[in-house]
Each structure stands twice: as structure tokens, then as C-alpha cells.
Amino acid sequence: MRSPSSVPSEEPDAEAASVHALKENAWREVAAIDAALEAGEIDETGWHTAIAGLVRPAYLAAGTPWGQSGMTRGEADWVSARRFVLAAVERNGTFLDCGCANGYLMECLERWAAADGLRLELYGLDIIGELVALARRRLPHCAGRIWEGNALTWVPPRRFDVVRVGLEYVPERRRPDLVRHLLSTAVAPGGRLVIGPYTEETGAPATERALVRWGFAVSGRAEVVHRDPRVVRRIVWLDGAEQSVSVLQP
Numbered sequence: 628m629r630s631p632s633s634v635p636s637e638e639p640d641a642e643a644a645s646v647h648a649l650k651e652n653a654w655r656e657v658a659a660i661d662a663a664l665e666a667g668e669i670d671e672t673g674w675h676t677a678i679a680g681l682v683r684p685a686y687l688a689a690g691t692p693w694g695q696s697g698m699t700r701g702e703a704d705w706v707s708a709r710r711f712v713l714a715a716v717e718r719n720g721t722f723l724d725c726g727c728a729n730g731y732l733m734e735c736l737e738r739w740a741a742a743d744g745l746r747l748e749l750y751g752l753d754i755i756g757e758l759v760a761l762a763r764r765r766l767p768h769c770a771g772r773i774w775e776g777n778a779l780t781w782v783p784p785r786r787f788d789v790v791r792v793g794l795e796y797v798p799e800r801r802r803p804d805l806v807r808h809l810l811s812t813a814v815a816p817g818g819r820l821v822i823g824p825y826t827e828e829t830g831a832p833a834t835e836r837a838l839v840r841w842g843f844a845v846s847g848r849a850e851v852v853h854r855d856p857r858v859v860r861r862i863v864w865l866d867g868a869e870q871s872v873s874v875l876q877p
């Protein structure tokens with residue numbers, strides 16, 4: 628889910644225009660939930676419940692595996708928007724997808740990595756129980772490696788060479804805490820936290836700048852073109868070993 632101010636229309640035809648309208652509505656709803664939190668009308672648990680209330684029906688009603696992972700366009704867009712996550716993966720190892728939805732990214736990363744000559748063992752976490760159940764049904768060989776929990780507070784039973792997460796999974800004021808928590812509890816020694824993919828204006832790497840402002844060392848980045856030239860899809864990654872001890876203190 629993106630922030631209300633993010634991506635301009637990329638949709639050329641009528642069906643796509645209606646998808647765009649749906650996304651616009653979702654952005655408005657997220658903005659209203661953010662405002663309710665800021666006004667003290669809901670607490671952070673209420674924020675997660677309200678966001679899950681938007682995500683759950685949309686993902687469960689989708690007719691494609693990528694739709695059940697939040698991609699409203701087709702498979703080619705899914706591949707273009709997600710395969711480049713592997714730019715952050717340099718060797719065989721374990722990979723935790725925080726916010727795994729129906730597990731389709733786990734499934735694709737395992738396959739795409741194998742095509743690139745890498746062996747990845749995929750793990751998943753999601754805050755919505757119904758999506759965890761769906762991911763376990765879809766990927767029976769991974770069922771014991773998919774958990775339900777909030778990435779902001781969940782303490783994993785093991786560490787992972789690569790952990791992926793989206794900053795938008797928590798209220799804006801908790802984003803530094805999310806990064807700190809995952810680096811401290813989920814990323815293995817010598818491991819890496821990947822943030823994204825997210826869509827941003829081409830000339831303005833706002834997410835990377837925010838991470839630096841919060842005190843984190845950004846170790847690398849990758850981006851791919853978007854069909855709208857005003858924006859690009861990006862990931863950044865933070866190597867655990869490059870973070871200062873003080874930034875990891877709660």
C-alpha cells in the first residue's frame with residue numbers, strides 16, 4: 628500500500644481507469660486511518676486493524692496469485708516490479724518476506740533465484756491470519772516457515788540472511804522502530820534488510836533520505852523503470868554489519 632501522495636495515473640484504458648479509481652479510494656482510506664491515529668481517535672492496534680480491514684477483502688477476492696499479493700495489474704508488471712528484489716541477494720541463504728500475503732513473492736523469488744543459480748530458502752510473515760492460512764495452503768512445502776505476526780513486534784524463532792519489509796506496514800512515526808527491530812532480531816550476522824519495492828518520484832529518493840536521517844547506513848539500492856516516467860520502483864538495503872551500535876538501541 629502506498630501513501631496517498633504517491634503515484635500518478637498510469638492507466639490508459641477504461642478498465643485500468645477503474646483500477647486507478649480503486650487505488651485512489653484506498654489511498655484516501657489510508658489517509659483517513661493515519662489522520663484518526665494522529666487525532667488520537669484510534670491507537671496503533673486500531674491502525675493495524677483498520678489497514679488489515681482494507682487489505683483482507685481486496686486480496687482474498689483477487690482472482691490471480693499476484694492480485695492476492697496486492698498487484699492490481701498483470702503478471703508482466705508483477706515480474707517487472709518484483710524480480711529486481713534479487714539485486715539485493717548475492718549468495719545462497721535464507722530469505723524472510725515480512726508481509727508475505729498469499730506467499731506468491733516467496734514462490735517467485737525461490738524460482739527466479741534458482742534461474743539465476745542461487746538457492747534461497749523462503750520464509751514468510753503476515754499480520755493477517757487468513758492470508759497466512761492461504762499462503763500455507765498454496766505452499767505446503769513452506770507451511771512450517773510461514774508465521775502470523777506484526778513485523779514491528781514479532782520476535783522470530785531464528786535469523787535470516789535477507790529480510791524484506793515495507794515501511795508502509797507501520798504508522799509513519801514507527802518506521803525507524805520497524806527498521807531497528809528487524810535489524811536487531813531478524814537479520815543474521817552478516818545479513819541484510821531490504822526495504823521495498825516502493826514507488827517514488829524519479830529525482831527524489833525520499834525513502835533513502837529518511838533512513839539516513841534516522842541514523843541508518845544505506846548499503847545499496849536498485850531501481851527499475853515504471854510505465855509512468857515520473858516515478859520509479861526502488862529498493863534499498865541495509866547491511867547489519869554497517870549499522871552503528873547506537874542506532875540499534877531501542
Ligand SMILES: C[S@@+](CC[C@H](N)C(=O)[O-])C[C@H]1O[C@@H](n2cnc3c(N)ncnc32)[C@H](O)[C@@H]1O
Pocket residue numbers: 628682696697709724725726727728729732752753754755758776777778779795796797823824
Ligand atoms: C503488498 S503485500 C506484499 C506482498 C508481497 N510480499 C510483495 O512484496 O509483493 C503487503 C502485505 O503486508 C502485510 N502486512 C501489512 N502490515 C504488516 C505488518 N505490520 N506485519 C506483517 N505483515 C504486514 C499485509 O497484510 C499484506 O499481506
